[in-house]
Amino acid sequence: MTFKELNLIQPLLGPLDKMGYTQPTPIQEQSIPHLLAGSDIFGCAQTGTGKTAAFALPILQMLDAQRIGPRSGIKALILAPTRELAIQIHEHLVQYSENLNITSTVIFGGVNQHSQVQALRKGVNILIATPGRLLDLMQQGFVRLNTVTHFVLDEADRMLDMGFIHDIKKIIPKLPEQRQTIFFSATVAPDIKKLADTILKKPVSVEVTPVASPSELVDQSIFMVDKNHKRTLLKHLIKEHNIQQGLVFTRTKHGADKVVKELNKSGVTAEAIHGNKSQNARERALNGFKNHSIRILVATDIAARGIDVDKLGYVINFELPEVAETYVHRIGRTGRAGTEGVAFSFCDEEEVQYLKGITKLMKRDIKKVAHPFNN
Ligand code: AMP
Numbered sequence: 001m002t003f004k005e006l007n008l009i010q011p012l013l014g015p016l017d018k019m020g021y022t023q024p025t026p027i028q029e030q031s032i033p034h035l036l037a038g039s040d041i042f043g044c045a046q047t048g049t050g051k052t053a054a055f056a057l058p059i060l061q062m063l064d065a066q067r068i069g070p071r072s073g074i075k076a077l078i079l080a081p082t083r084e085l086a087i088q089i090h091e092h093l094v095q096y097s098e099n100l101n102i103t104s105t106v107i108f109g110g111v112n113q114h115s116q117v118q119a120l121r122k123g124v125n126i127l128i129a130t131p132g133r134l135l136d137l138m139q140q141g142f143v144r145l146n147t148v149t150h151f152v153l154d155e156a157d158r159m160l161d162m163g164f165i166h167d168i169k170k171i172i173p174k175l176p177e178q179r180q181t182i183f184f185s186a187t188v189a190p191d192i193k194k195l196a197d198t199i200l201k202k203p204v205s206v207e208v209t210p211v212a213s214p215s216e217l218v219d220q221s222i223f224m225v226d227k228n229h230k231r232t233l234l235k236h237l238i239k240e241h242n243i244q245q246g247l248v249f250t251r252t253k254h255g256a257d258k259v260v261k262e263l264n265k266s267g268v269t270a271e272a273i274h275g276n277k278s279q280n281a282r283e284r285a286l287n288g289f290k291n292h293s294i295r296i297l298v299a300t301d302i303a304a305r306g307i308d309v310d311k312l313g314y315v316i317n318f319e320l321p322e323v324a325e326t327y328v329h330r331i332g333r334t335g336r337a338g339t340e341g342v343a344f345s346f347c348d349e350e351e352v353q354y355l356k357g358i359t360k361l362m363k364r365d366i367k368k369v370a371h372p373f374n375n
Pocket of ligand 1: 020022023024025046047048049050051052053128348
C-alpha cells in the first residue's frame with residue numbers, strides 16, 4: 001500500500017516523501033480512507049504507531065478541498081494532554097502542510113499567553129491545544145469554536161489520568177453538533193468508552209498493536225543487578241554500546257535527577273525531564289536531545305509521554321515499572337515506525353515481581369544478559 005493508493009493529494013505526497021515516509025503505517029492505512037469519507041473514528045493506538053499523520057493528513061486534505069483562507073476561522077481543533085505532545089503535533093502539521101494554504105498554531109499553559117493570542121488574531125485554521133489553556137483563552141474571548149468541522153481528542157486515556165475531564169466537558173458543548181470527531185486512546189477502559197460514546201457518532205473502530213504485543217523490532221534485554229550497582233551498569237552500557245541518543249526511565253523525579261548528576265560527572269551529557277522542571281527547562285532538554293547536544297534524556301513516565309524523536313535507538317529502564325503495560329509503552333518509544341531499537345532493563349531483587357508481570361503480559365521471556373557488576 002502506498003500513500004497515493006490512499007488517495008492523498010499530490011501536495012501532501014511531496015512532504016511525506018521528504019520526511020522519508022515510504023509507506024503508510026497500519027493505523028494510517030486503516031484510518032485515512034474512513035476519515036476522508038467523513039466518518040468518526042474511535043482509534044486504539046499508542047504513540048509511535050503514526051497516529052498523528054493518520055488524522056492530520058485527511059484533515060489537511062479535507063480542509064484544502066474547502067479552499068479556506070486565514071479568515072475562515074478555526075476549522076479543526078486538536079486537543080492533546082501535554083505541551084510536548086501538542087508542540088509535536090503542530091511541528092508535524094507544519095511539515096505536512098508545507099504546500100497548502102492552511103494556517104495552524106499551538107497553545108498550551110505554563111507560558112505567557114501573549115504570543116499565542118497574537119497568533120490567534122492572525123487567523124488560524126487548525127488549532128492544537130492543551131485543554132486548560134484553551135478553556136482559559138475561550139473564556140477571555142480569544143477563541144471561538146463555532147466554525148470547527150473536525151475535532152480530534154488525542155491520548156484520551158492520558159487526558160483522563162491528568163484530570164482534564166472537566167475541562168473537556170466544558171469545551172465540547174462549544175463545538176458545532178455537525179462535525180467529524182476523531183478519538184484516540186492507547187487503552188480502552190470503561191470510562192474511556194463512556195466518554196467516547198458521548199462525543200462520537202457512529203464511529204468506525206480502528207485498532208493497532210494491542211498493548212500486549214510490543215514491536216518485534218525492539219531487541220529487549222534484562223540485566224539482573226543490585227540497586228546500588230545500577231548507575232555503574234548504566235555508565236558501562238552507554239560506553240560499551242556507544243549510545244549517542246538514549247531515553248532512560250526512572251520511577252521518581254528524584255531518581256531522575258540523581259542519574260543525571262552521575263552521568264554528567266562521568267562526562268556524558270544528560271538532562272532530566274519531569275514535572276518539577278519548568279516548561280522552558282523541559283523544552284530546552286528536549287531540543288538538546290533532538291539536536292544531539294544531549295545524549296541521554298532521563299524521564300519519568302508522565303513526562304515521557306509525547307516525547308517524539310525519530311529513530312530513537314535505545315530505551316533503558318533504570319527501574320522497572322510496577323504496571324506491566326507501562327513497560328510496553330516505554331519500549332514502544334524505540335523501534336517505532338519501521339526502525340530497529342534496543343531496550344535494556346535493569347531489575348533488582350525487589351523488582352523481580354514486576355518482571356514476572358511484564359513477561360506474563362507479553363507472553364514471552366526477555367533474555368537475561370550477564371554483566372560484570374553483580375554483587
Ligand atoms: P506518532 O505515533 O504519530 O507519534 O508517530 C511516530 C513517529 O513515526 C513519528 O516520528 C512520525 O514522524 C513517524 N511516522 C509516522 N508515519 C510514518 C510513516 N508512514 N513512515 C515512517 N515514519 C512515520
